[in-house]
Amino acid sequence: KQTVKQPEKGKLQCAICGKGVQHANLVSFSKRRIKQVRKPNLHVHHLVIEGTKVKIKVCTTCKRSLREAQRAEQVAMAKANVK
Secondary structure (H helix, E strand, O other): OOOOOOOOOOOOEOOOOOOEOEEEEEEOOOOOEEEEEEOOOEEEEEEEEOOEEEEEEEEHHHHHHHHHHHHHHHHHHHHHHHO
């Protein structure tokens, strides 16, 4: 079971894993360094928590794992209804 923590407003951060902004250097052939900001690939995901629908920002990796868990639940329910 994953916990959902709401990040501060305007922050680029995943609500599940906490993946956020990374700072890096782009180094050219001449070894000149340019500052670079790498942002996470965030999507808004609607999640039902204790009967209330919540919108959270989730990275694509976490969104995929949430979707796979939901599909597994649907398959289990379908198999239970068939029997």
